[in-house]
Amino acid sequence: MSVQKAIDRKKLFILDYHDAFLPFLNSINAHPDRKAYATRTIFLLTQMGTLKPIAIELSLPSTNPFKPSKQVITPPVDATTCWQWQLAKAHVCSNDSGAHELIQHWLRTHACMEPFIIAARRHLSAMHPILKLLHPHMRYTMDINARARELLVSAGGIIESLFSTKECSMEITSFAYKNWRFDMESLPADLIRRGVAELDPTEPHGIKLLIEDYPYANDGLLIWSAIERLVKDYVNYYYPDSSSIRSDPELNTWYYESINVGHADLRHESWWPNLSTPKDLVSILTTLIWIASAKHAALNFGQYHYGGYVPVRPSYMRRLIPNEDDPEYQNFISDPEGYFLSSLPSLREMAFLMSILEILSTHSEDEEYLGDRRELSTWRGSPEIIEAFYRFSMEMKAIEKEVEKRNSDTKLRNRCGAGVSPYQLLVPSSEPGVSCRGVPNSISI
Numbered sequence: 486m487s488v489q490k491a492i493d494r495k496k497l498f499i500l501d502y503h504d505a506f507l508p509f510l511n512s513i514n515a516h517p518d519r520k521a522y523a524t525r526t527i528f529l530l531t532q533m534g535t536l537k538p539i540a541i542e543l544s545l546p547s548t549n550p551f552k553p554s555k556q557v558i559t560p561p562v563d564a565t566t567c568w569q570w571q572l573a574k575a576h577v578c579s580n581d582s583g584a585h586e587l588i589q590h591w592l593r594t595h596a597c598m599e600p601f602i603i604a605a606r607r608h609l610s611a612m613h614p615i616l617k618l619l620h621p622h623m624r625y626t627m628d629i630n631a632r633a634r635e636l637l638v639s640a641g642g643i644i645e646s647l648f649s650t651k652e653c654s655m656e657i658t659s660f661a662y663k664n665w666r667f668d669m670e671s672l673p674a675d676l677i678r679r680g681v682a683e684l685d686p687t688e689p690h691g692i693k694l695l696i697e698d699y700p701y702a703n704d705g706l707l708i709w710s711a712i713e714r715l716v717k718d719y720v721n722y723y724y725p726d727s728s729s730i731r732s733d734p735e736l737n738t739w740y741y742e743s744i745n746v747g748h749a750d751l752r753h754e755s756w757w758p759n760l761s762t763p764k765d766l767v768s769i770l771t772t773l774i775w776i777a778s779a780k781h782a783a784l785n786f787g788q789y790h791y792g793g794y795v796p797v798r799p800s801y802m803r804r805l806i807p808n809e810d811d812p813e814y815q816n817f818i819s820d821p822e823g824y825f826l827s828s829l830p831s832l833r834e835m836a837f838l839m840s841i842l843e844i845l846s847t848h849s850e851d852e853e854y855l856g857d858r859r860e861l862s863t864w865r866g867s868p869e870i871i872e873a874f875y876r877f878s879m880e881m882k883a884i885e886k887e888v889e890k891r892n893s894d895t896k897l898r899n900r901c902g903a904g905v906s907p908y909q910l911l912v913p914s915s916e917p918g919v920s921c922r923g924v925p926n927s928i929s930i
Contacts, residue, residue: 491529495695498536498680500526502580503544505588505661509653510546520805520828521649524577533898534698541573543806558806568821572806572828578798583648585784588661591638594781594928595630596658597665600747601739601773602626608739614723615736617863618716618770621853622777625929647830647838649801667748668756671772672709672780676702698899700908701783704888708779708855708911708924711880713771718873720767727762736760740769778855782924783910789846790906790921795835796826804828843919845930850917855924856881881913888912 491497506513507523514520522543528536540559547554561567602623609616637643644654669678673692676682681702685693690706724730731737740760745752759765792798804827807814817824830838853859856878864870892900892907900908906921915923 496530498528498530498696500524500528500577500581502577502584503542505584505657506580507544507546508660509650509657512653513649513651514545514805516651518803519649519651520802521579522576522805524573524580526577530696534696535898536696538574541570541577543573543576556806556808565818565821568817568825569806572825575796575799575825575828576802576806579649579800579802582792582798582800583650583654583657586644586648587638587650587654587658590781590784591633592658592661593665593670594776594784595626595633596662597667597670597748598626598773598776598928599630601743604739604742604747608742609735613735614719615739615766615770617860618719619773620860621858621926622774624853624927626777626927629928629930643841647800647834647841662750665751666754666756667772668758670776670780671768672702672705672775698897700891700897700900701911703891704884704908704911705779705783707884707887708881708913709771709775711877711884712774712778713767714880715873715877716771716774717767719870720763720770722867722869722873724763724766730760730762730766736766777927779911779924781928785930786846786848786915786923787910787921789839789842789919793839793842795838796829799829800838801830802828803830846919846921847930848915848917848920848923848925849929852915852917852923852929853926854881854915855913855926857926885912885914 486494486496488497503523503525505523506521510521510523522545524544525542526538527540529539531537538560540557542555542557544555558566558569558573561570605616605619605623635642638655638658639645640652645651648654650657669675673682673690676692676694677684681696681699682692682694684691690710692706694702696702724733737760744757751757758769760769792800804813804824807817807824813824829835858874858878861871861874864874888909888911891897892909895901898905900906909920909922911924912922913924
């Protein structure tokens, strides 16, 4: 298959960290124990429905016009290229680890939800129906964000100590925030933006996945649709028409301040959704609940399971891949395994990172999961709302059974097979502790 044919058939996918990391590499690589590239990886979607990496591009800032600043590593053909491929994959995973923690996790869930929570506390009264709906989805978030600023993302904190990004960590987050868009945070819009889905009104969720066996998307769309149905029932009960939206000063002030004060740097962007109709409100609230619950759960509670064995997913690397004219090349050739191991974080920092990932992946004893509503008595006079919450709870139980069924389907090779972990991150319920499953109502850790 030619490259063009693979593109036309939508068989090629890219994991692209080039622009996110390149502006910061000089600062990162100035540290004697931190070495990084800005990576791009091309994957081929195989006939089995799995992704196979076929090329890795490693970029450095250009310092010499006569020396290439990029190199491309392809799958190995001999012993030497086997170790070069292994090192290249480790550098990709190091990029992925940093971007996951700083951009996908911290920025796109914890930080971007915070303005909506603050504005809700300031402008929605305790009995306001939208505050009552959102209340369990705001639980503990402000507290955990304060702790994160104190311990995790602070100057000299855990992220700077254990990840490749060092003192550039918050700069990288701020750089990524410029391209954040609330209207792209709904699950369908996010999948389409990332090129893994396309609009298709004939499909159950209105989109067609280009990677059919994509566990996060397949399970996530079940939860997204259930949240959307609940929110639609709720909003239509309290806001039957557009005039009821326009005449609610608390609601409009909440949304105005969330954008213009909370997200002030982006307040003039044209992509902010309007709040004029019940449909607008359904979309906004569904996105907020999705981010606070399922999206955060998928990003957070698998960290120990997928990243706890650090050699597979190093948070930083200590050495670049040597070229033939580099002084270290002979050391690499004579002892490639030793070179690879010396490129990984130290044993002490590996152990520290493992303990942090275990803590972050732990469900607390008092966790409240999606589908749980412990204050239904506040809707005693509204049996329609109680019924909607009951239906939603039943849907979460049905989704749990469906995910278990999918995880035992041998045709789904990305979630079932020898050595393949079942995908359980979007199973709604969990026991306390590290379980690699469970969708809490809120960003609570």
